[in-house]
Amino acid sequence: MGARKPFSKVIKANIGDAHAMGQVPITFIRQVLACVTYPDLIDKADFPPDVKKRARDILGACGGGSIGSYTASHGIEQIRQHVAEYIERRDCHPARWQDICLSAGASTGIKNVLQLLCNHLDGKPSGVMIPIPQYPLYSASLAEYGLTQVGYYLDEAAQWGLALDELERSYKEAQKDCNVRALVVINPGNPTGQVLTRSNIESIIKFAHAHRLLVFADEVYQDNVYAEGSQFHSFKKVLRELGEPYSSTLELASFMSISKGYMGECGLRGGWAELVNLAPPVQAQLYKCVSAMLCPSALGQAAIDCVAKPPMPGEPSYEQWAREKANVLSSLRERATLIADTFNQMEGFKCNVVQGAMYAFPSFELPPRALEAAKAAGKEPDVFYAFELLEQTGICVVPGSGFGQRPGTFHFRTTILPQPELLKQMLDSFKQFHQAFTAKYA
Template sequence: MSTSRLLSPLQIYNGIRLRQSSTSFHRQKSAVGFRSSWALERQARRAMATYQPTLTAENLNPCVKVMEYAVRGPLVIRAEEIEKELEQGVKKPFTEVIKANIGDCHAMGQKPITFIRQVLALVGYPKLLDDPHFPEDAKQRARTILAGCRGGSVGSYSDSPGIEVIRRHCAEYIERRDGIPASWENIVIGGGASDAIKNVLKLLICPINGKKPGIMIPIPQYPLYSATLAEFNMHQIGYYLDESKNWGLTIPELERAITEAKKVSAPRAIVIINPGNPTGQVLTKENIEEIVKFAYKERLFIFADEVYQDNIYAEGSKFHSFKRVMHDMGEPYNKMELASFMTASKGYMGECGLRGGYAEVLNMDPDVKKQYLKAITAMLCSTVFGQATLDCVVNPPRKGEPSYEQFMKEKNAVLGSLKERAKMVADTFNSIEGYSCNPVQGAMYAFPQIRLPPKAIEAAKKKGQAPDAFYAFELLESTGICIVPGSGFGQQPGTHHFRTTILPQTEKLKVMLEKFREFHADFLKRYS
């Protein structure tokens, strides 16, 4: 009998032999002298042991190894393990894991906006356009989106920068917001703001006079930036926000940071997150003007991360777009390069998983813009469902349309509840011994400082952990609350913080905050 039909050891090891026909299986058993399956498995393991992978940890892209993303780091991995343990009946001092580490609105109990989901249902299954249960304005939005899709289907590719009619709606939204013209040709839609940010940032990857390109980012910062700069092998220029001034941004600190950076890099851009993440501050118009003047003097491309522009809570705080401020400042500031970013993931919508966001790119050199758009084409297009979600945000129901009253009721309810929770979180942390927390003026997070006892810091060193990471792991194991240590965002040396969302619904948030209080009191007893 021929042995040419013997399965390879790797196939045997993967169990593929079980899929063979009974006759073929018996021929193979005969050919190998009825050796046991254990012997065959050993043969397979030996064969695999001789194979040397082409890609190893030693020859992996070093930029990937350096890259870290704290929001989904080791604490989250442990939190997911704990969730599985709870499912398996393992006894814990808590019954659920509260993931306060990430701004995932719907995962924390926020209900989707009805109008958005109606439009998505209609574009996904157009037969519903004949269903009388759907309001006419939702149907009109769906028909407009489908008319912009090739073949009338959201399953088709769109133009790489996005569906033209949705880009036009984005421009109209910006015009309504700022009261000044916006061109749809300056809008590029991406898979969330993160995708849009990275697409612009990669244009700056070019050494200048033998030095790495440098990007100024706030400290604390959203880890997308530090992770992306590591991935792109760009130099991170951190400028510290002033915690004593409610995380204010000061020009002397910008000057210090860029002076130091020029010794080792070529500064090319500055990132501003407004409202702030993780710090929750909202910039004044005067502060933005100062930043623009600084960027002009240093010839920096401005990245305005404005994804939380709907999330303003504190009395006296107001969102001012960089575009509008630069316009009002006149020449030469209104001629500067600017990329501003918005998303459907935050605000009152919270549609994180659908991945829809845009960049508005202004005053980019025409030759550079051609290359930018060319680079976008390599990704084909962002998800069309994400684009449809974004369209609902920038083209919402208008007064007089059937969905308007319900839409405004749901939107205001979400933002009103977030405003209450923002105050509740800051007030509670400030009432706990050893905590201090600035007001949450905007966005979705608090970034309290914790004063850790020396014994706790020493215990962290013995474990090889940052002190705030040590604290966060202890909190997770004791209470089931998952937060992100401040060291994952950056902080002034010698200080310790953590970021928590304000997203748990009110009753669960009250429970979570009480757990914080009890845990911290016990922590101080153990380590004081």
């Protein structure tokens, strides 16, 4: 007999798990996975012929013809080749499959590359520049590996853009205590939902080149771009098109995942890193370290193959795949607009346009008595607000202090993933709660 609550279910707006919030899986991906998991279906199931061919190809690339066998530590070669082809189609520039390392989600790939920086130079630890607000994978991993977190603030007033003078300030201040060796950029942004302009990316590349920094380009939301006028530009593409001296010397690691985009296959744990301009001995050492973990999930790798090499026009599965992809992204676009518009209509709230990714990160004001109540409860004000919201409505969001924010400001991150009807209910409950909360602490 649990405690009685004024709601019937918890709305998990705290995590970017699309399928947990009702998104329907892409048919082509699940049909291929069904066949590679239970090969008898290849002959027995009424699946399109391109599904069956893909399953045979993947099984043929697996040791012993079984998805249950170990693969090469950095991934099945055929799938790495398909990822390189995907990147070439996206960027219109060559990609080498030897520079592709598959991983159990992008998170593992990011952590693998971070380990390259664990050595100390001149008695000082290595520093890694990360955005504030940031995805907590970075702060947690830096702490785990003994690396120094070097925060730089995104500019909320400029649609969470990345200002060059802020990068320079952060870099110069940190150099006193550590050797700054890398720069993390999340684009489209988590938790902030911004999409960087091409000119912004060019300036970031030039900054990183001037300071000899390895760039971590976290691009897992590259399919999730919604706002009119916004466009995803990969760091690899911009780097190549900037030409020398940048294109052949700036070290870059870019990351992609099957957990986001239109796929939302979080639980399958599939991702990849593309390594650009790393010294061959360094890359060889990274692959050697990766081999200690045996291999990422072969089932996740099979899903990667479906994403990197989706059905093409004229193939039997193409029309359904294209329709399902378009429907997912169209619905996310509508929800992105709805959630920002709703928050901007609420007293004391300000929410930037959700240009991409899967999140809104609105700022909000709290009355003085709420600040006093939070202090008395031993909680940060945004944490106090988020707990009250959960207790009264069942809506679970993440306080902005969990991601970092400018002192004196309050935010929270919410996903745009609840399906449309549930999202409308959530936002209606949010408005009622905020009015009652404000009145209570007025």
